[in-house]
Amino acid sequence: MAFLNKEIRDGDNQDLTEERRTATFDTDKMAEVIYGSEKLARRRREISHAVSRIPELADSRPLPFLDRFEKVTEGTRKLSVLDRHLAELIDVNDNGEALHLYHEVMGMEGHPLALHEVMFVPALIGQASDEQYEKWLGRAKRREIIGCYAQTELGHGSNLRKLETTATYTPSTQEFILHTPTITALKWWPGALGKSSNYAVVVADLIIKDKSYGPHPFIVQLRDEKTHQPLPGITVGDIGPKMAFNGGDNGYLGFDNFRIPRENLLNRHSRVEADGTYVRPPHAKIGHSAMIRVRSHMATGQGWLLGHALTIAIRYSAVRIQGFLEDKSHEVKVLDYQTQQHRLFPAIARAYAFIFCGFETIRLYDQLILDMNSNGNTSGMADLHALTSGLKSVVTHFVGQGIEQARMACGGHGYSMASYISEIYGVAIGGCTYEGENMVMLLQLARYLVKSVELVKSGKANQLGPMVAYLAVADHKVNLATGPDSYVKMFQYISKRQSWKATEKFLKFMENGDSRDVAWNKTAVELTRASRLHTRLYIMETFIRRVESVTDIPVKSALTDLLNLHLNYELLDVASYALEDGFMSSNQMDFIKNQLYSSLEKIRPNAVSLVDSFQFSDMQLRSVLGRRDGHVYQNLFDWAKSSPLNKTDVLPSVTQYLKPMMEKAKL
């Protein structure tokens, strides 16, 4: 008999097999929706399979047992093996295939090429001129040189306008002099900077004839290409262990009057002429495009991270038997408890929602770069900046929460590194900070919302972009029983009301004499609330659009259950905004709750198949608890036995310290 969930194999844990048999949809077809195409979903499986046949690509030991030095070495070893097999494993021009291969083999703990691919090459593509492409882009793409993105400093990260590293132009030699004037000006945090990269895109304050022109990107050689020694005038090193990413060498970097030629300012959009004349870019923030790129990709990447944690937690919850329901002679799967479902299923819906809306922002970013590079059209930048600022903040926050719930849903074993959930958590919540601290980025979106409300107030609602058009729409009572659109309308009402209230509050402070910045700060919490609501509304709308576009009926039906859960869960979470002015009734509140609970029951038979559909291989998951075969207890015992502490029965520390203490106590 053919099963819709292809994960079933002879010898797997029976409880998990039983779950897979109840799937109402084909998990291969669901994977096509998750990864955007039949081809990529299929290629992912083929690549994972091909990787599993190359033993050198496997982790040489479970990563949790490695120390930092070993992790960095292991990552670099695998990169070099991968380099030999690259062309046979993937179409190297296909980003989706490459991303999957790296996730599969390199995992998530960091490696020397992480920032090269994610920011260094994209910064060149977005910021370098054609002549600079000629000189560096080919070399970078062939990996003759390895680069990173060095912007953040010890003393400043969020406030880019106050970066202290200077790049002072000297017309006599046509050079920029890079300098680190204070300890706080040291570059600090850039991934792969400490030990791996020999080049960097460095963001420094451009100074011409004593005038500051603000942060600009420069390409800078840091290390000798033959010896890999730092060049004279460069101080560079690793910043030490972190919550996660410990296979990566986030670094520090200082310059002592280090000279680079005039051509090293990335000058597709702004230039310095030989005589020191500055040519402005078409958009003041165009130099930030590498950041917008990462932010555009983050919703999808974070959705996958949440998917990892949920795959582990849901599979385990189907295997973990504890406690009773009706039949007191058989304990039940913990997945049967409503609290367990409520803890995990809304997070599955969010993982899907984040992945879907991430695809939209990636498309918008690609279009922006096309427009900018072909005809200097930067008109999409402000919208995309506002959107991705909100999205990266909301998504990373919820992903962190969702992963933590997944850990707790695994009880004690979730706390063990065998689950790998703590590693996933550490990696994911890095996203709350990198690419713009979440509060700071929510406030960026709030600027856009406040300006939009001001447009409506001044009678210019026709100038609103489609994403904020709802801010001008009149309120109408909503009948939630009519389907997803009514939920959108209710959410629009809530989001609109908060944007208006926050704006009015802000304007009132100014009317009463506060400066714009002080009034802004006094309203900041309300403003961030408006940003979150606006972003959640956008996520909800993209989720609805995506589900509507699915053609496979069983897949669409399973996704509709997830969508309904999402709509009710989200609305319930923000209902107080609409209850406080009576726009939502307590009857509607009860309706939402009842819908939510019945969604949990509907999803229950598909829960395992919904996470199996992410099709993360065991290698990629790196979780003993979440393996496909579900033999949790045997796998955990084998893993524990392989702990280095168990190599001997009596540890030297016991002989040296513990035993003498015990002996002394006997005297």
Ligand SMILES: CCCCCCCCCCCCCCCC(=O)SCCNC(=O)CCNC(=O)[C@H](O)C(C)(C)COP(=O)(O)OP(=O)(O)OC[C@H]1O[C@@H](n2cnc3c(N)ncnc32)[C@H](O)[C@@H]1OP(=O)(O)O
């Ligand atoms: C395949 C790939 C997968 C990858 C996916 C997975 C990744 C997994 C790997 C992990 C890898 C980690 C990689 C970490 C790499 C770093 O973390 S790199 C460092 C990142 N650093 C930051 O993000 C710093 C955050 N700070 C900022 O961006 C800026 O300082 C701020 C907060 C936007 C403020 O900038 P500002 O110049 O002071 O601007 P401000 O006065 O606030 O605003 C002026 C105007 O400019 C506008 N503006 C500001 N920025 C922009 C912009 N970018 N665009 C358009 N307009 C803008 C504002 O909207 C505002 O407009 P108006 O309201 O006036 O109309």
Ligand SMILES: Cc1cc2nc3c(=O)[nH]c(=O)nc-3n(C[C@H](O)[C@H](O)[C@H](O)COP(=O)(O)OP(=O)(O)OC[C@H]3O[C@@H](n4cnc5c(N)ncnc54)[C@H](O)[C@@H]3O)c2cc1C
């Ligand atoms: C894993 C990781 C990888 C990284 N990789 C790189 C990299 O490759 N390259 C690179 O250049 N950098 C990198 N960074 C640095 C990162 O981009 C910054 O740490 C980040 O932008 C936050 O800036 P900050 O550290 O200055 O935080 P701060 O701004 O100092 O944040 C501290 C607190 O101040 C608050 N705050 C700050 N400004 C405001 C404001 N205007 N209004 C309200 N509240 C405010 C914040 O909300 C936060 O609560 C990385 C960081 C991490 C954690």
